[in-house]
Amino acid sequence: xxxxxxxxxxxxxxxxxxxxxxxxxxxxxxxxxxxxxxxxxxxxxxxxxxxxxxxxxxxxxxxxxxxxxxxxxxxxxxxxxxxxxxxxxxxxxxxxxxxxxxxxxxxxxxxxxxxxxxxxxxxxxxxxxxxxxxxxxxxxxxxxxxxxxxxxxxxxxxxxxxxxx
Amino acid sequence: xxxxxxxxxxxxxxxxxxxxxxxxxxxxxxxxxxxxxxxxxxxxxxxxxxxxxxxxxxxxxxxxxxxxxxxxxxxxxxxxxxxxxxxxxxxxxxxxxxxxxxxxxxxxxxxxxxxxxxxxxxxxxxxxxxxxxxxxxxxxxxxxxxxxxxxxxxxxxxxxxxxxxxxxxxxxxxxxxxxxxxxxxxxxxxxxxxxxxxxxxxxxxxxxxxxxxxxxxxxxxxxxxxxxxxxxxxxxxxxxxxxxxxxxxxxxxxxxxxxxxxxxxxxxxxxxxxxxxxxxxxxxxxxxxxxxxxxxxxxxxxxxxxxxxxxxxxxxxxxxxxxxxxxxxxxxxxxxxxxxxxxxxxxxxxxxxxxxxxxxxxxxxxxxxxxxxxxxxxxxxxxxxxxxxxxxxxxxxxxxxxxxxxxxxxxxxxxxxxxxxxxxxxxxxxxxxxxxxxxxxxxxxxxxxxxxxxxxxxxxxxxxxxxxxxxxxxxxxxxxxxxxxxxxxxxxxxxxxxxxxxxxxxxxxxxxxxxxxxxxxxxxxxxxxxxxxxxxxxxxxxxxxxxxxxxxxxxxxxxxxxxxxxxxxxxxxxxxxxxxxxxxxxxxxxxxxxxxxxxxxxxxxxxxxxxxxxxxxxxxxxxxxxxxxxxxx
Numbered sequence: 001x002x003x004x005x006x007x008x009x010x011x012x013x014x015x016x017x018x019x020x021x022x023x024x025x026x027x028x029x030x031x032x033x034x035x036x037x038x039x040x041x042x043x044x045x046x047x048x049x050x051x052x053x054x055x056x057x058x059x060x061x062x063x064x065x066x067x068x069x070x071x072x073x074x075x076x077x078x079x080x081x082x083x084x085x086x087x088x089x090x091x092x093x094x095x096x097x098x099x100x101x102x103x104x105x106x107x108x109x110x111x112x113x114x115x116x117x118x119x120x121x122x123x124x125x126x127x128x129x130x131x132x133x134x135x136x137x138x139x140x141x142x143x144x145x146x147x148x149x150x151x152x153x154x155x156x157x158x159x160x161x162x163x164x165x
Numbered sequence: 166x167x168x169x170x171x172x173x174x175x176x177x178x179x180x181x182x183x184x185x186x187x188x189x190x191x192x193x194x195x196x197x198x199x200x201x202x203x204x205x206x207x208x209x210x211x212x213x214x215x216x217x218x219x220x221x222x223x224x225x226x227x228x229x230x231x232x233x234x235x236x237x238x239x240x241x242x243x244x245x246x247x248x249x250x251x252x253x254x255x256x257x258x259x260x261x262x263x264x265x266x267x268x269x270x271x272x273x274x275x276x277x278x279x280x281x282x283x284x285x286x287x288x289x290x291x292x293x294x295x296x297x298x299x300x301x302x303x304x305x306x307x308x309x310x311x312x313x314x315x316x317x318x319x320x321x322x323x324x325x326x327x328x329x330x331x332x333x334x335x336x337x338x339x340x341x342x343x344x345x346x347x348x349x350x351x352x353x354x355x356x357x358x359x360x361x362x363x364x365x366x367x368x369x370x371x372x373x374x375x376x377x378x379x380x381x382x383x384x385x386x387x388x389x390x391x392x393x394x395x396x397x398x399x400x401x402x403x404x405x406x407x408x409x410x411x412x413x414x415x416x417x418x419x420x421x422x423x424x425x426x427x428x429x430x431x432x433x434x435x436x437x438x439x440x441x442x443x444x445x446x447x448x449x450x451x452x453x454x455x456x457x458x459x460x461x462x463x464x465x466x467x468x469x470x471x472x473x474x475x476x477x478x479x480x481x482x483x484x485x486x487x488x489x490x491x492x493x494x495x496x497x498x499x500x501x502x503x504x505x506x507x508x509x510x511x512x513x514x515x516x517x518x519x520x521x522x523x524x525x526x527x528x529x530x531x532x533x534x535x536x537x538x539x540x541x542x543x544x545x546x547x548x549x550x551x552x553x554x555x556x557x558x559x560x561x562x563x564x565x566x567x568x569x570x571x572x573x574x575x576x577x578x579x580x581x582x583x584x585x586x587x588x589x590x591x592x593x594x595x596x597x598x599x600x601x602x603x604x605x606x607x608x609x610x611x612x613x614x615x616x617x618x619x620x621x622x623x624x625x626x627x628x629x630x631x632x633x634x635x636x637x638x639x640x641x642x643x644x645x646x647x648x649x650x651x652x653x654x655x656x657x658x659x660x661x662x663x664x665x666x667x668x669x670x671x672x673x674x675x676x677x678x679x680x681x682x683x684x685x686x687x688x689x690x691x692x693x694x695x696x697x698x699x700x701x702x703x704x705x706x707x708x709x710x711x712x713x714x715x716x717x718x719x720x721x722x723x724x725x726x727x728x729x730x731x732x733x734x735x736x737x738x739x740x741x742x743x744x745x746x747x748x749x750x751x752x753x754x755x756x757x758x759x760x761x762x763x764x765x766x767x768x769x770x771x772x773x774x775x776x777x778x779x780x781x782x783x784x785x786x787x788x789x790x791x792x793x794x795x796x797x798x
Binding site: 026027030031034037085086087121146147148149150151154155158 | 270272
């Protein structure tokens with residue numbers, strides 16, 4: 001079918017200027033609006049909620065300390081720090097790994113999920129046969145992840161602290 | 166528009182297809198949520214933690230694979246990792262520090278982050294990707310390292326143990342006098358010149374008051390007869406000043422300087438300005454000095470002899486200055502005055518006594534026109550006062566007088582003290598009738614204690630003489646500055662040259678004209694041959710000018726430009742430990758160079774002792790350097 005002459009031609013033959021047709025205008029408007037809203041949406045989803053970030057920072061800071069009491073164990077702990085002079089205390093790490101999720105939530109005073117593990121040369125550091133503390137993230141909607149660098153057996157290692165919900 | 170001819174169902178137009186695609190794409194994208202993983206808050210932690218572990222870990226605890234690889238490059242296994250990095254950077258081992266840092270941090274920084282390490286702004290390692298959008302930085306200070314400065318090495322100090330110094334000494338013949346008429350006035354000064362010196366120049370300056378006969382001014386030094394041609398005297402008058410080179414006459418040890426003067430029209434005497442200036446170089450062995458708080462100095466009188474020729478009158482007088490530092494404590498003085506052939510005239514030979522008004526005068530001398538009067542004093546002693554402290558109208562032929570601190574201590578002053586004694590002199594009119602003299606056994610013993618911290622230690626003392634310069638003036642100012650190397654100064658001495666003198670005032674200070682009066686004659690004609698200026702009135706700094714102003718209160722009594730100021734200072738004969746050098750010979754050479762720079766033109770060190778110390782692990786030695794780790798996304 002042959003389209004009407006005026007439907008395919010953007011330039012009127014009997015006019016010297018350029019003209020726009022309604023459907024072209026609508027299409028461009030839709031594309032522009034879609035792009036705009038998408039970009040806004042992307043900015044929103046890449047930043048976890050601030051309380052997740054703040055909690056992850058707090059927990060990582062506590063973990064990088066010797067904790068309290070300084071010689072705490074599972075029965076006396078009030079602040080579960082596991083690091084002294086940037087070096088991991090394996091006994092304290094084992095105690096940390098043995099804590100239930102509820103204990104962690106109480107000690108770190110959060111209702112978010114916590115996941116803590118140490119990594120060296122691509123492998124998790126094992127303490128008393130345990131490789132982590134807390135819950136592994138499972139289809140999270142918000143995640144804050146902080147890495148801290150420390151020494152394990154006099155070799156640099158990484159502590160991962162994940163707060164998620 | 167596309168319309169299937171045999172169907173009644175739905176249809177698409179190309180416009181509708183495009184529209185629908187856009188709508189569905191938008192709905193999909195809006196509803197899709199990528200995983201919410203946080204990266205940005207890691208930056209600061211990663212930078213700080215990386216610096217933290219490097220600050221805590223000792224090199225000997227490094228993982229075996231890293232330690233073995235860098236074992237031969239490690240400076241000290243007790244260093245922290247961050248100190249070792251700083252040391253390699255200081256040694257400019259750029260590749261080494263890059264490789265180590267890369268290996269040490271392998272796997273610690275997520276791939277989506279970049280990072281870099283810097284020392285004092287020098288990039289020692291940097292990731293090439295990603296491009297930085299957000300950057301965090303952590304810093305640590307490392308003391309004891311500085312680029313191209315070894316932190317292990319040697320330092321050296323140096324001490325001159327044998328030196329040759331250029332210095333100057335002046336020996337003054339004090340203003341003094343004797344006989345009247347045809348009798349001769351003989352003055353003898355004995356002085357010592359240190360051993361091991363080489364005299365580069367010596368000059369005798371005389372300021373005398375005699376008649377103009379060619380034989381009335383006779384001088385010797387060590388028997389070396391010195392005649393100053395009449396044409397070489399400055400004025401050609403009875404009071405005159407002359408100079409002559411005496412380099413060839415002097416010797417190490419005791420030297421004897423005599424002046425034989427006569428004034429047939431008046432009385433013969435010396436004026437301020439009779440001195441010998443000796444420029445010399447001297448070799449000294451510098452030994453460890455034992456500081457003493459107690460100072461004992463003895464000032465001997467010159468032998469002053471008035472020679473009787475059968476018709477002349479005789480009598481002797483002399484002036485002796487001595488110096489007490491302002492910071493001296495427990496000052497004690499013993500004065501011994503001895504003269505021979507003194508005559509008791511005023512008591513035994515007086516023909517008639519007058520009481521005018523409070524003194525007793527004797528009428529006993531007919532000068533051809535009238536009877537002259539004299540006080541009843543055959544001996545007078547003045548100390549810093551215009552009135553006599555002690556008189557003796559009946560002296561023994563061998564007259565001896567002792568004065569202790571209890572007698573004259575209250576008359577002593579800080580600075581220049583002036584002692585004057587007269588035997589058988591009564592103004593200008595009356596004299597003895599036999600040869601007599603003041604013995605050079607006479608002395609002033611001075612004792613005092615001085616704070617130890619004002620005593621130089623490990624220093625070489627240098628004296629430099631400087632002429633006042635300029636034309637003769639009765640109010641004259643000169644200036645001088647100590648050299649930059651001087652770090653301890655002694656009191657300065659002024660040696661005035663005057664054809665005639667009456668009453669001298671001296672000011673010192675750092676303004677022109679100087680404002681601090683440091684000396685004034687205690688009486689008319691009491692002008693010593695040397696006047697001391699305490700170092701309290703002088704500035705040590707080479708950038709500060711010291712001004713000295715001298716004025717004779719009798720206008721016309723000019724002070725000659727050849728007058729001297731002798732200032733003494735000390736230059737350290739040692740330098741402390743300097744920079745750290747990798748090689749011992751470099752440290753020693755540096756110490757010797759620093760010592761020679763400090764000694765300047767005044768001292769030539771002919772023997773130098775050096776000490777070398779190994780230096781390591783001194784945190785304050787260099788630096789500090791700032792080590793920085795940057796992490797970015």
